[in-house]
Amino acid sequence: MKPILLTFLALFSTATFFAQAINDECVDRITITVATASVNTYSIDTATATESMDASCENAGNDNLDVWYEFTMPVNGNVHITGIPNTVSRTLFDSCGGSELVCGFDDGFFFNLSAGTTYVLRISERSLFAGGVNFNIQAFETATNNECANSTPIAVTTGGASNYNVDFRAATESMDTSCENASNTNLDVWFEFTMPVNGNVLITGIPNTVSRTLFDSCGGTELACGFDDGFFYGLTSGTTYVLRFAERVLFAGTINFDIEAFEVASNDECIDRTLISVPTGGANTYSIDTRTASESLDASCENASNVNLDLWFEFVMPVNGNVRITGIPNTLNKTLYDSCGGSELICSFNDGFFNNLTSGTTYVLRLAERSMFAGTVNFDIEAFETAPNDDCVGRIPLVIATGGANSYSFDFRSATESVDASCENAGNANLDVWYEFTMPVDGNIHITGIPNTVTRTLYDACGGTELACGVNDGFFYSLTSGVTYVLRLGENSIFAGPITFDIEAFEAEANDECVDASTLIPGVVAPVTIDFDSRGYTESLDASCDGTTFENLDGWYLFEMPFDGDIQITGANNQTSISFFDACGGTELDCFSGSSTAFGFTGGVSYYMRVSRSELFPGIDSFDVQALPAPLPTCGVTTEWIAGSWNNGAPDITKNVVIRSAYNTATHGSFSACSLAIDSGITLTVGASDHVEVAYNVNVAGTLDLQHEGSLLQRDDASVTVNNGTIRVRKTTPFLKPRDFMIMGSPMDAETREGVYNSAFIVLAHDTNNFVPNPDVATAFPSAENFADDNGDNWSPHTGLVNVGEGYLVRPQASYTDGNTTYDLLYDQGTLNNGVVTVPLVFNSTQNDSPNVLGNPYASAISANDFINANPEIDALYFWEHLTPPSPSLPGAYAMNFSMEDISMYNLMGGVAAASDPSGSDTAPNGYIASAQGFGVKALASGTAIFNNSMRRLGNNDTWRTASEEKTRLWLSVHNAEFELQNTTLIGFTSEASEGLDPGYDTKRLATVVSLYSLTENNEELGIQSREAFHTGIKVSLGFSSLVATDTEYTISINEWEGSALEGVEVYLFDSLTEE
Incomplete structure (x- = not known):
């Protein structure tokens, strides 16, 4: 059958219906109350209405929806309706079907309504705008003064x-x-x-x-x-x-x-002007109230459309010169006339001058204010006799000397304007005075004591060429000895007043230009001091760290670098900038302000040092210069940390890094560099768990601060860390109880017991030559390793240098009773260890009697596996854990002996926790040795323990670490609940090992009270055993020992396992005694 497709079309529409308003017709009008004391509010919705009629003000062609109200007028007066939009009409009738009284739109009034009369109110809205409206209505009784x-x-x-x-x-x-x-x-x-x-x-x-x-x-x-x-x-x-x-x-x-x-003021008109006195040597004050004035006329500087209320005065000028009026606002006008009805001489607003008035002459003064701002004003008026050097022809000779400034005083209020200099605003009235001087030397003139509103201009003669123009204190440069110059000082009339200025000559310095650079021999053993006076310099150029707005006065020095290294500047003022160049007109190598360090100079090469100060801060200064030996940067690209950012992109292992401002890895992040330099006075802080990785050299002129668990790692064994500043390595111990100790080394090459361990109660050095296994311990544990000496002479108090790579027994507490806290240690003597570090390994006669104590010599963690693989005389590492307090009941040479239960161990197969660790795993070493952490080894033969940079790691510089790789391993534990004793043994499987003894992979068990261990075919008792690669059916022999004399129960279990090869494998424990 052929399928049939039927299509349906659904149509949806919406219709809205409104209930008809109850007052839709006049006969159904609602009675509302209209009050005088308050507004009454009513709500309507014209959408619910129909049209009853059209009012006179409405368009009959619209559909005007209306609602009806009536009210009785409470007073004779007005009704005010508000809150209706301009599309709503309001109409008032005397009755329903009666006469329309008034009609209007929008808010508005119905006027002259009668008290007690009832009125009909119709509110109407075009259907187009129909909707809700809230309207307000209120009556107002006719004002008594309405007519x-x-x-x-x-x-x-x-x-x-x-x-x-x-x-x-x-x-x-x-x-x-x-x-x-x-x-x-x-x-x-x-x-x-x-x-x-x-x-x-x-x-x-x-x-x-x-x-x-x-x-x-x-x-x-x-x-x-x-x-x-x-x-x-x-x-x-x-x-x-x-x-x-x-x-x-x-x-x-x-x-x-x-x-x-x-x-009305008595001086409202010019003919009634008030006579006032205008003195010199001090102002007279007069008061006016422009509200008492009317307008007499408009002055030339006034707007004639304003009503300018004016008052009139007259005065007799006491001297030839200027009159200054102050204390008037910028809306008040001052106008000077030669007489009433005479000529206007000058007109202006605000404080100001009338210049060039004649002694004995009577002047008329008009003060006027716009009516908008009329009020009271107190004004001051004072006369100033014309300065004798008001014009260039009357210039005053000055004496200019070197070795000290001469002071001169004048008053701009006694001056008029002669000319406008090039650096002045020609729109201002620049009042000026004139001087001349003869230059005593070739060099500069320095003028000080003038504000930034005063200009100073130098000319070659009156009416001659302007040579220089500037504002505020400053210099005229490169003037010629014996030549006479004309000096003009100018001030905007707004700021005119008395000034005292100093003027001094400075002979040009011999090293003012690079080609005339003075020879400098940088200090090597100690810095040399440079003294200079920038006032004898001119500007040769602007270096990259100079501002360009003002002149930078510079002097030059030529030096030969005595060796590869740095130039350190100390004691320099922050206003002094120092820059280095490879030649006159050559490449700028470095630039900074104040004390700092320039890095990377080559021995035997000549360089130029430029010293400059801004003309704003000239003067005498001194600073120290010292050459510091340091390796040259290795890579061709350098990036610098300056003011919160890198100036040449983020650093990486291919870029030299210079730290020019404070850097904290906790804020800005860890980074890698080809080489690292830290500027003097600057601190690089490496935070906990952060790192700085450097391929080659580290050069510290400032401060390197390595926080606890922070790391600095160098890759190249031949590179160095040069400490020309301060290096701090901070370490914090674990929580230590009284009598607890640490095994510790030093990441610094010159650290001492009196330095980092100055507050420590006891610091002991280990001498393997004196170690003889304690016979009591050996008798109790004949097949186990132990670290207990026969008479305790293997540890002795230590003073002086902490030898690099060696481990020391440190009690950082203040006494035997001090403890139950952590301790902060600060390594800051010498410089950081780097590259190959060797420590002699002493071998007595057996491995058991050859314990050597070592310490990580770097400011970073190292890989335990790499260390074991690099040292054939070492097959396992031993770490002291802080679990059991010393006790007289423990075997050993001391009155109080530590427990062998507190030693964890590690070989290439992995780590085994200390026997006293109830977890059986928390203290198991994970394959990393933290910075300054000490550890023990049992030498297989005489030789040398080697540390090198290939062992170093960026992370894991802490006490608790995680495993670095997956292996096939099984940790078995024995536990006794009654005496709270336990022990763990590690069995691992790798193709690198065999059933026999494998150096680095098999380690004897330790002498512990309870011990679970594996056995080789020759019955060696192992705490860690590595077998061939795992396969099902493999059998491992286990042994068990206990010094507990009473019958008690022991539980053997799998504490932990690792490796995909063990997944789904069933492990059976066979008891050879019971054959079960």
Whole structure:
């Protein structure tokens, strides 16, 4: 059958229905309350309405949905409706079907409603915009001063403002004044007042939408009209005036206004000007109130559209010179005239000068303020006699000397402007004075003591060529001995005042240019001191660490590097910059400010050192220079850490690294480098678990701080770490109980017992030559290894140098009773060990009587496997664990002996935990030896223990480590619960081993109270046994021993296993005694 495909089309639509409003018709109108004291809010939804009619203000072509209300007017006055949009109309009727009283859109008023009368209110919205509306309605009783005939008398006084309230919502419109827009509904209220004095009235506190109009009477002449705060001027004492305030209906609300009268000033007109005294040697102060003034005229610098209220003064000039007026704001104008109605001489705003006035002449002064800012001002006025050197022709000779500055004083307020120099703003009035001097030497002139608003300009003659121009203290450079120069000092009139300046000559230094560099022999045994005075230098160039805004005054030195190494600068001021070049005009090699180190100079090669200071900080300075031997950087690319970033990309093993600012790996991360240099005064901190890997040399001029468990690893055995600064290696011991000890070495080549172990109670060195196995221990454990001496003379108190690669017994506690805490150790003597380290291995007669104590000599962990493989005389490592306190019950040569139970061991197959470790695994060594960690070995023969960089590792520089590789291994444990005794043995399987004894893979068991061990075919008792590669069916012989004399129960179990070859394998324990 042919399939049939049927297609269905589903159509969905939505219809919304609204319940009809209950007040949809006028006959169903809702009664609402209209109050005066508060707003009442009502909600409507015009979507629920239909159209009853069209009001006069509506478009009959629209569908105008309406709802109806009625209210009784509580007072004679206005009703205000708000909260409705401009698409909603509001219409008032006297009744249903009655007369329409008023119709409008948007928020608004119904005016002049009668108390007790009921009105019908229709609210309507075009169907296009129908929706919910919340409207507010409130009544306002007609203001008592709503009409001029009912104007409210108010008091207008001098000496303080009176405050009055107005609510325009209670007003209607009486009229439109000249400054109002007649198309607006301007709601107005009326007041009257009697003027207490001849003068002005100031009204404040009204917004810029409110108009204020003054009339001579109700229905009389309009005298003035304006908006916002402002004045009515020239009112007459005793006269009554009518004041009208009006607000557009759109902004109607309440306002508080202040009104105050000001008696007209006695000097309001020029003919009534006040005579003032203008002295020299100090200012006179005068007070004005521009609110008492009116406008007489507009000066040339004023805006004629403003009302500029002015007051008038006159004075007689006491000297030829300048008058300075201060204390006036930048809105107040000062204008000088030769007489009333005469010529305007000068006009300006703010503090300032009138220059070049004539002694004995009378001048007229007008001070004017815009009415907007009118108020009180105290101004100072003072005269200054013209300086004798106000012009170049009147210049004053100066005496310029070397070896000390001469001081000169003057007052810019006595000066006028002669010229504008090239570094000045020609728009300013730059008041200037003039000097001349003859240069006593070839060199520089330094002028100090002048502020950064004063300019100094040098000319070759009056009216001649400008040679140099600058602002503030500074230099004129490369002047010629015996030549006379003209000096002009200029100051913007705004800042004019008295100045005392110093001027001094400095002879040009002989090493001012690179080609004239002075010879320098850097100190080798001790630094040499360089003294210089930058004031005798000029600028040759800007080095990379110099600023370029100001001149950098520089001097030059030529030196030959005595050997490969660094130049260290100490004692230099931070304002001094030092740069190095391979030749005059050659390549810059380094640049820094203050004390620092320049790295990588080649012995026998000549270099140039440039010393500079900014012209802002010139002067005498000194610093020390020393050459430090150090290997040269190995790679061709260098990146420097400066101010929080690398200047040539992130470091890697192919880049030399220079640390120029503080670096902490905990913040910025571990890194690798080809070589490493640390600048003097700078610290590189290597945090816990972080590392710095260096292929070749390390050069420390500053500080290298290796935190506990932090690592520094060098790869090249022949490289060195040069310590010309400070190196610190910090180690923290585990938690130590009283009498606990550590076996420790040193990562530094010159560390001493008196240094790192200065606070330690006991430090002992081991002498293998004196070791004889304790016979009691040997009798108890005839087939086991032990570290107990027959008489204790193998350990002796140590003083002096901590030999590199050797291990020492250290009790860091303060006494036998001190403990139960950790201890911080600081290695900081000498430099870091690197490369091949050798330690003699002593062999007595057997392996058991040849214990040697060694220590990791590096500031990084080493691989135990690599160490064993590199040393054929060593087949196992032994570590002391801190588990059992010493006891007189333990066998040994001392009154208090330590337990062999606390020794863990490690060979190429892996580690076995100390017998006293109840977990049987926590103290098992994992194949890494931390920095400064000591350990024991049993030498198979005389020889030399070798450490080298190939053994070093970036991580694992801590006490607890994880296994580095998977092996096929099985740890078996024996446990006695009654006496809390246990022991673990390790059996491993590898193709590197056999059934017999394999050096490095098989290790004798230790002498412990309870011991589980494996046996070879020759019955050697092994704590770690490595067998051939694993296969099912392999058999391993086990032995068990115990010094416990009583019958008790022991449990043998698999403590841990490792290796995929053992997965799913069943292990059987066969008891040869019971044959079970």
